[in-house]
Amino acid sequence: MSAQPDETDVAEDTRPATRVQRVVWAAQANQLRGALPVRLVHEIECAVVADLDSMELPEVFFTSVEIGGRVVTCDLDASGTASIFGMIEAGEYDELVEEAGDDALFGVDWDGVYITPARTRH
16 A cells, blocks of 8 residues: 655655647547538637646646537647647537546547547647
């Protein structure tokens, strides 16, 4: 049995904020990307970059960005790579959130699989 760290032992992350340098689409999201108009792809990527940059964090393990009635799931690693994992209609995302409950939900990708920090790391 391992001991839980004392909250006072947790060091504050003092690394500087990471800015998005590039956007990649994971395999599942890339399949959806091919069916989207180029303008919409650009708008999605711009919204993801703006949201991740506005957080001013060294890394973002998982977040969702709503744009045009869709929810895009993504992350940002310390090297500046933003990954888009999936995209679903906002109503579908709301249903998944409601079904999972507040305590159980960390994040849901486009096919309803729960995302953990380990799964989203690069």
